[in-house]
Amino acid sequence: xxxxxxxxxxxxxxxxxxxxxxxxxMVALGYFYRPWFLSVMDLKATDAMFAxxxxxxxxxxxxIVAIDEQSVNELGRWPWTRSRTxxxxxxLKDAKxxxxxxxxxxxxxxxxxxxxxxxxxxxxxxxxxxxxxxDATEEPPQASLIQLKRSSVSLIRFVAGAEGATPGEIxxxxxxxxxxxIPAVGKGAAGFGSFNAIPQQDGIYRASNLLFRYxxxxxxxxxxxxxxxxxxxxxxxxxxxxGIDGLSIGTRNIPVNEVGELSVNFYGPGxxxxxxxxxxxxxxxxxxxxxxxxxxxxxxxxxxVYDIRPxxxxxxxxxxxxxxxxxxxxxxxRYLIHDTRVVIYDLALVFLLPAALSIILAGAHRxxxxxxxxxxxxxxxxxxxLYLFSAYSVKTGVMFPAISVVLAYMLExxxxxxVVEKKSRYIKKAFSTYVxxxxxxxxxxxxxxxxxxxxxRVISVLFSDIRGFTTLSExxxxxxxxxxxxxxxxxxxxxxxxxxxxxxxYIGDAIMAVFNAPLTIPDHAKRACxxxxxxxxxxxxxxxxxxxxxxxxxxxxxxxxxxxAVVGNMGAELRFDYTAIGDTVNLASRLEGMxxxxxxxxxxxxxxxxxxKDAFLFRELDYVRVKGKAKPITMYELIGPDTRxxxxxxxxxxxxxxxxxxxxxxxxxxxxxxxxxxxxxxxxGPSGLYxxxxxxxxxxxxPVDWDGVFVAKTK
Numbered sequence: 001x002x003x004x005x006x007x008x009x010x011x012x013x014x015x016x017x018x019x020x021x022x023x024x025x026m027v028a029l030g031y032f033y034r035p036w037f038l039s040v041m042d043l044k045a046t047d048a049m050f051a052x053x054x055x056x057x058x059x060x061x062x063x064i065v066a067i068d069e070q071s072v073n074e075l076g077r078w079p080w081t082r083s084r085t086x087x088x089x090x091x092l093k094d095a096k097x098x099x100x101x102x103x104x105x106x107x108x109x110x111x112x113x114x115x116x117x118x119x120x121x122x123x124x125x126x127x128x129x130x131x132x133x134x135d136a137t138e139e140p141p142q143a144s145l146i147q148l149k150r151s152s153v154s155l156i157r158f159v160a161g162a163e164g165a166t167p168g169e170i171x172x173x174x175x176x177x178x179x180x181x182i183p184a185v186g187k188g189a190a191g192f193g194s195f196n197a198i199p200q201q202d203g204i205y206r207a208s209n210l211l212f213r214y215x216x217x218x219x220x221x222x223x224x225x226x227x228x229x230x231x232x233x234x235x236x237x238x239x240x241x242x243g244i245d246g247l248s249i250g251t252r253n254i255p256v257n258e259v260g261e262l263s264v265n266f267y268g269p270g271x272x273x274x275x276x277x278x279x280x281x282x283x284x285x286x287x288x289x290x291x292x293x294x295x296x297x298x299x300x301x302x303x304x305v306y307d308i309r310p311x312x313x314x315x316x317x318x319x320x321x322x323x324x325x326x327x328x329x330x331x332x333x334r335y336l337i338h339d340t341r342v343v344i345y346d347l348a349l350v351f352l353l354p355a356a357l358s359i360i361l362a363g364a365h366r367x368x369x370x371x372x373x374x375x376x377x378x379x380x381x382x383x384x385x386l387y388l389f390s391a392y393s394v395k396t397g398v399m400f401p402a403i404s405v406v407l408a409y410m411l412e413x414x415x416x417x418x419v420v421e422k423k424s425r426y427i428k429k430a431f432s433t434y435v436x437x438x439x440x441x442x443x444x445x446x447x448x449x450x451x452x453x454x455x456x457r458v459i460s461v462l463f464s465d466i467r468g469f470t471t472l473s474e475x476x477x478x479x480x481x482x483x484x485x486x487x488x489x490x491x492x493x494x495x496x497x498x499x500x501x502x503x504x505x506y507i508g509d510a511i512m513a514v515f516n517a518p519l520t521i522p523d524h525a526k527r528a529c530x531x532x533x534x535x536x537x538x539x540x541x542x543x544x545x546x547x548x549x550x551x552x553x554x555x556x557x558x559x560x561x562x563x564x565a566v567v568g569n570m571g572a573e574l575r576f577d578y579t580a581i582g583d584t585v586n587l588a589s590r591l592e593g594m595x596x597x598x599x600x601x602x603x604x605x606x607x608x609x610x611x612x613k614d615a616f617l618f619r620e621l622d623y624v625r626v627k628g629k630a631k632p633i634t635m636y637e638l639i640g641p642d643t644r645x646x647x648x649x650x651x652x653x654x655x656x657x658x659x660x661x662x663x664x665x666x667x668x669x670x671x672x673x674x675x676x677x678x679x680x681x682x683x684x685g686p687s688g689l690y691x692x693x694x695x696x697x698x699x700x701x702x703p704v705d706w707d708g709v710f711v712a713k714t715k
Contacts, residue, residue, distance in 0.1 A: 013362035016412050020354035023408035027350050031400045038399070040202050045399040047204070047312035049389045055268025059328045063294050064275040064320055065092065066301040071279035078305055082112035082185075084282070086119035089126060091281045094292040099127040099226035101195050101299035101307070101320040104185045113184045121188025127226045128186055129195040132212055133177030143183035151192040151225055153211065153218040153237050161241040168216030171243045172260040173198065173209050193225030197309060197319060205309045205317070208326050210247065211237070211260035222297075223326035224249070230295045230327075255335050263336040264322065265329050265393055269314035270301070273324050295331075297324045336395040349401035353377055354408035361412050374409045378402055454568035460515040460528040460560060460608060461585050462501070463592035464492065464535060467555040469509040475552070484551060485509060488542065495534045499527040504579050510592075514580045517567040525562045525611035529638055532558040532602045533616075557601060559592025560638070561585075562608040587633070590626040594635060594712070598622070599685015602638040609636045617642045619652040620659060621686055624710045632709045637686065651681055658690065663708040665701075667694040 030038045065088070067078055075084065082104065092098050107113060120126045130148065140148075158165050175196075180186070194212055199205050210221045220228065220235055228235050233250025243258025256262050267273070278298070280286050299320020300307045311317040329335055360373040381401055388394035466472070466488070473481055489511070493503055496513040500521050504512040513531065516524035535558060543553040563584035570579055591603045598621055609618055618636040625632040639648055658673035671694035677687040693710075 013359060015415065016358035016362040017355060019411045019415055020358035020408040021351070023411055024351040024354050024404050027400055027404040027407060028347060030403075031346065031350065031397065036201065038403075041403075042397055042399040043200060043202060043204070043206065045397075045402075046206070046395055049386060049395075049398070050266055050312045052386055053390045055272055058267040058273050058325075059331050060274070061293070061295055061331060062273060062324050062328045063291065063296055064273050064301075064318075064324055065278050065281055065296055065298045066275050066318070066320070067278045067299070067305075068275075068301045069303075070277045072302050072304075074279045075282070078300060078302060082108050082116035086112075086115040087282050088278055088298070089116070089119040089123055091284070092291050092296055093123060094289060094294075095125065095296040096293045097125050097127060097190075097226050097230040097295045098123060099193065099222055099295070099297045099323065100129050101222060101297060101323055103130050103179055103195075104128070104181045105131075105179050107182055107184070113182065117184050117188055120185065124188075124190060125229065126189050127191045127193055127222065127229060128181050128189045129222050130178065130180040130192055132175035132194055132196050132214060133179060134175060136177035140178050140180045141183055144180040144186060145178075147183065147186045147189070148178075148180055148192050148219070149217065151220060153220060153235050155234055155236045156218065157236065157238045159238060159240050159245055165239060166216065167218045168213065170213065170218060170237075170239050171258065172211045172213050172218065174213040176214075178214060190229050191225045193220050193222030195222045195319070195323065197322060199309075203310060205264070205311050205322060207261040207263050208322060209260055210254065210256055210262050210326070211244070221323070221326070223323040223330075226295060226297070226323070227327055227330055249330070252330060252333065254330055255337075255339070262326060262329070263338065263395065264311075264325055265334050265336045266311060266313050266325055267328065270317045270321055273321055273328070275301075295327055297321075297327070299323075334393060336393050338395040342394060342396055346397040346400055349381065350404045353381065353401050353405045357405055357408050358412060361409070361416070367413075370409065370413065374405060377405050381405070454566050454570075456564055456566055457517060458524075458562065458564050459517050459567065459580055459584065460524045460562045460611075461565070461580060461588035462496070462511070462513040462515070462528045462531060462558060462560050463589045464511045464532070464556050464558045465592055466509040467557060467596065472552060472554075480551075484546070484554075487546075488539075488554065491538050491542070492535050495531050495538060499531040499534075501527060501531060502578075512585075512589075514567070517580060518578065525560075525608050526615055528560050528562075529602075529604065529608070529612050529616055532560060532638060533640060536601050555601075557592050557595030557603070559588050559590070559594065559603050560608050561588035561591055561605040562611055563587070563605075583629075587626065587629065590629070590712070591635065594621075594624070594626070597712070598637070598689055599683075600637045604636050604638050606634040606636070609634075615642060616640065617645070617648055617652065619655050619686075622710050623663075623708050624712055626712045651677065651684070654680075655687065658687070662690060662694065665697075665706070667697045670694050671698070 034042075067080075072078055089098060104116065120128075153167075156167055156170075181189070181192075186192070196209065196212065197205055198209055200207065208221065208223070210224050212219050212221070218237060224235060227249055231250050231252065233252070236246075236248045237244065238246035238248075240258075244256055244260050245258075247254045247256045247260070254262060276286055276290070297320050299318060301318040301320065303316065307319040309317050309319050309322060311322070357374060357377055361370050364370050364373060382398060385394075385396045385398040388396060476484065488509075489506065492511055496503055496511070499515070500519075501513045501515045502517060504514050506512075513528070515521055515528045515531075521527060535556065539554060539556060547553055561584055563582075565580045565582035565584040567580045568578065570581065587605060591605060594603045595601060600621070603621065604618070617639045619639060621635040621637050623632055623634050639652070654673070654677050658670050658677060661667075661670035661673055671691055674687040674690045674694065678684055678691070681687070
């Protein structure tokens with residue numbers, strides 16, 4: 001593949017978009033299949049959302065009575081005698097529902113057991129807890145099982161496709177062992193609920209199982225059993241072929257997943273719910289009516305007992321407060337939302353954000369710009385998702401869009417370094433010696449502007465050549481000649497590059513430069529003329545240094561032409577040359593040669609003159625048909641910037657008047673006019689040339705159809 005083929009590829013934007021799409025597809029697959037490490041990262045991201053959101057106010061209808069450090073210090077170590085627990089139940093007689101996050105599974109004695117049983121029976125609003133075990137140890141008393149079965153979920157509706165199924169086929173968490181309350185304590189309870197808590201794969205408690213299966217029956221958690229009594233509604237379970245389709249208590253729908261889990265919308269760290277020390281309740285140190293119509297959860301918070309759970313917002317979160325939080329979520333209907341709409345939102349960002357980043361990176365050519373763009377997108381993503389979480393409890397999968405952005409960035413930067421930067425280095429190597437660093441930078445930003453294989457465009461071409469170089473080379477030894485040539489070519493090349501021209505080539509001692517290729521330079525003709533004038537001025541200072549060093553002085557001629565040419569890579573697969581070809585180039589070369597004949601330094605074509613005549617001072621030299629061209633052109637000498645110098649203006653005016661006489665075939669008068677110019681401006685090459693022509697035409701008049709055109713016989 002040649003150099004032109006190197007760029008005959010899709011644009012960087014297209015490639016970057018494809019890379020972004022690949023990154024999005026990879027992350028989307030991870031979103032659905034959830035490998036362990038991605039799941040944990042997503043969970044940690046949600047944890048961070050909780051921390052960033054901060055605490056929110058829980059419902060006042062749910063309170064906690066805690067067997068805390070103060071209570072243990074005043075009333076003795078836990079567990080207490082059931083007589084004391086009975087006193088606690090009696091003190092909570094105003095509560096609407098009392099839920100125990102504990103189990104009374106062993107006999108203490110007839111008197112204390114009877115005391116607690118009596119207190120529970122009198123209250124008529126106590127929900128007792130029980131505990132499922134993974135393995136069966138010993139069968140609970142039959143009476144306890146009969147009591148427990150009263151709390152099983154009996155209202156189960158099977159939707160289409162699940163007809164004929166049984167509760168034992170519903171895919172909720174199943175246990176084979178059970179630790180329940182002794183019959184004497186449980187007989188007066190209003191209901192029962194499991195206080196089992198199951199952590200997620202990283203050991204953090206973020207979700208709670210609201211339903212469990214035991215011996216082909218479905219049983220509620222402690223929070224659901226308490227809410228059923230508190231809301232005075234029945235638990236209704238809807239089952240589908242894939243699992244649980246719905247869970248409700250009365251008119252309240254609870255958004256559990258297919259296995260009966262509810263993501264817990266934590267209100268804050270431990271102690272966020274209104275919590276009363278049990279000792280204060282027992283001793284009557286709580287304000288009267290504090291528990292009226294409340295849902296009260298009783299649990300142990302004393303850390304030495306270790307009913308503590310690590311949660312996203314507190315590593316020492318009381319287990320009883322998890323049940324209270326679930327109850328609060330249901331009562332306020334404050335659920336973490338992660339439904340189909342959120343999934344669509346997540347996946348949309350997984351694809352849209354890398355696409356946006358790809359478009360930005362395709363146009364960004366600095367690493368810090370790319371990094372900044374990535375960080376801005378990530379910041380916007382996190383900020384908006386945090387807003388959704390804080391304001392609407394929408395639990396987005398923020399980690400997955402973030403991963404897609406980072407992955408797209410990494411892949412695209414890798415592509416840039418491996419492919420694009422290689423391309424850039426290729427371009428830089430190819431053009432750094434031909435064009436200015438500024439133009440190389442622009443070219444690297446948009447290589448597509450470099451159309452390869454040839455394109456037509458209007459350019460300005462400059463040719464310069466050293467006068468008498470062949471003779472000079474015969475006089476100087478090779479080393480001195482090379483040194484002299486290098487001292488000359490280096491500053492001249494620098495002048496071309498400073499005017500944003502492209503050094504096309506060196507032809508021995510000659511320089512060919514192109515302006516307006518490969519990149520667009522609107523004022524290319526003006527820059528070419530400026531470069532020519534600077535070259536003449538720079539040669540003056542070089543000559544002074546060479547003269548002081550014993551070297552001969554040099555003289556140069558410059559030809560400039562503006563017009564349409566074909567520019568591009570010319571050559572073969574193994575060697576190419578970015579250059580310009582066409583009549584425009586040839587004419588510029590011919591014009592450079594005209595300087596020898598007219599004794600001038602800079603000759604430009606009429607086409608260049610028309611572009612820049614208001615910026616520089618010119619004098620018309622001749623109407624000439626150069627060698628190899630049928631159509632004559634008007635040549636102009638570039639004298640210098642149009643500074644309105646009186647002497648230069650006078651020369652141009654006098655020369656123009658004499659040239660007019662010449663073209664009117666008034667050769668005698670023209671000759672005198674040119675001689676007058678030579679008298680005032682000795683050594684003026686064009687005037688001297690015209691004096692000779694006038695003498696020739698006086699001696700032998702030109703043909704009758706002579707149109708003033710001079711036909712050049714040499715290059």
